[in-house]
Amino acid sequence: MKRTALNRAGIPVFLALLLTFSSVASGEEHPLATLAESAAAKSEITAPGSRPFHLRAVVYEATNRDNDSYNAEIEEYWMAPNKWRRTVKTEEFTQTLVVNGENKSEQITGEYFPNWLRTVVAAIFDPAGAVAGVDMSKSADNPVFGGTKLCRRFEYRVGIPPASNRVFSVYCFDHGLMDSVQKPGYRASYNVYRKFTGKEVARKIREYIEPGTELEASIDELSEWTTPDESLFFIEQPNSPLQTLVISEEDLRGLAQNQTIHWPPIRGGKSSGVLSIYVALDRSGRVRETYALNSDHPAMSDAAREQVAKWHFKPAVSKGTPVQVESILTFAYQTKVEATAGTTRP
Numbered sequence: 643m644k645r646t647a648l649n650r651a652g653i654p655v656f657l658a659l660l661l662t663f664s665s666v667a668s669g670e671e672h673p674l675a676t677l678a679e680s681a682a683a684k685s686e687i688t689a690p691g692s693r694p695f696h697l698r699a700v701v702y703e704a705t706n707r708d709n710d711s712y713n714a715e716i717e718e719y720w721m722a723p724n725k726w727r728r729t730v731k732t733e734e735f736t737q738t739l740v741v742n743g744e745n746k747s748e749q750i751t752g753e754y755f756p757n758w759l760r761t762v763v764a765a766i767f768d769p770a771g772a773v774a775g776v777d778m779s780k781s782a783d784n785p786v787f788g789g790t791k792l793c794r795r796f797e798y799r800v801g802i803p804p805a806s807n808r809v810f811s812v813y814c815f816d817h818g819l820m821d822s823v824q825k826p827g828y829r830a831s832y833n834v835y836r837k838f839t840g841k842e843v844a845r846k847i848r849e850y851i852e853p854g855t856e857l858e859a860s861i862d863e864l865s866e867w868t869t870p871d872e873s874l875f876f877i878e879q880p881n882s883p884l885q886t887l888v889i890s891e892e893d894l895r896g897l898a899q900n901q902t903i904h905w906p907p908i909r910g911g912k913s914s915g916v917l918s919i920y921v922a923l924d925r926s927g928r929v930r931e932t933y934a935l936n937s938d939h940p941a942m943s944d945a946a947r948e949q950v951a952k953w954h955f956k957p958a959v960s961k962g963t964p965v966q967v968e969s970i971l972t973f974a975y976q977t978k979v980e981a982t983a984g985t986t987r988p
Contacts, residue, residue, distance in 0.1 A: 674777070681818055685832070696865055698861070699715070699766060701715075701716065702858060704858035706855070712758065713733065714731060716766065717729045721867070724741060726741050727740045728740075736751045737750045740875055746882070746883055761828050761830055761849055765859070778792075791814050792815050793815075794812070801916070805973055807972045809918055830848065832847055833845075833847070839866060846860055894955075897955040897956045899955065900954060901953070908942075912939055916974050917936070918935040919943060919947055919971055921969055926957055927955035927956055929951045950971065
């Protein structure tokens with residue numbers, strides 16, 4: 643199975659490699675070329691040379707506070723890029739990850755580290771990872787008009803011919819700071835910036851899940867850690883942390899033990915077209931999360947997500963160890979349009 647490289651935030655490098663850029667003529671380096679990099683640098687509290695800190699954050703569904711499915715707690719003690727301790731807790735999953743020099747130790751409970759939670763963690767501790775390699779000057783496509791935001795949209799092709807589709811990534815900045823990143827498997831917006839040890843840190847991070855469902859991560863404590871406790875970084879027995887690999891669609895389909903999709907009839911719209919969804923599997927091969935991407939018909943995306951969630955996959959293994967995997971699946975659909983009440987088909 644081919645592995646797709648991840649940057650240190652766990653964001654797939656292939657997203658940058660597959661971007662189909664709109665060309666922008668330039669002589670010298672365009673001011674937009676380094677915008678993403680400089681904006682992230684202004685906010686990244688885990689960059690080399692940053693001051694030691696202690697951080698606590700809580701995560702919840704902002705659109706429905708009665709829904710406990712997305713509740714989480716995050717805490718980190720950080721001294722240096724190679725010396726920190728992070729604890730992540732939900733009702734079904736916990737992780738304690740310690741990094742001390744070249745040694746790492748991870749203790750986990752639960753079967754699955756959710757994509758939505760890893761997105762929040764990456765947005766807090768590694769905002770640069772979400773925009774790594776992005777040259778804003780390579781696109782002239784601005785999806786946002788008016789206001790103070792500067793945005794650029796990129797597209798790339800996904801799928802296995804003849805089922806080929808376009809998927810988009812959108813990066814927005816406001817007053818030189820990161821505003822939002824939207825790309826397959828990662829959708830986060832950064833809000834309520836406040837100063838901290840020479841940085842501008844977003845204290846509220848929103849994550850879009852689907853229409854009507856948005857999460858919020860609230861950093862309730864961020865303080866300088868003036869009396870570090872070395873015992874927090876003690877590692878008795880190093881081990882390898884849980885991995886989540888982004889793999890190709892070919893590899894994901896190679897793990898699938900059934901690939902049947904029944905397309906329901908629709909009441910309007912395009913009766914044939916293409917769609918793509920993002921799929922996340924746990925170490926046993928169980929589908930845990932699906933997200934709709936670009937589609938010619940929303941109802942077909944819903945049908946694909948509902949049915950793929952019931953597919954069975956063989957567990958993915960890397961170097962003899964079970965891993966979580968994520969990928970994009972693209973489908974060509976063909977269905978019929980139902981006659982509405984009071985009409986007669988020719």
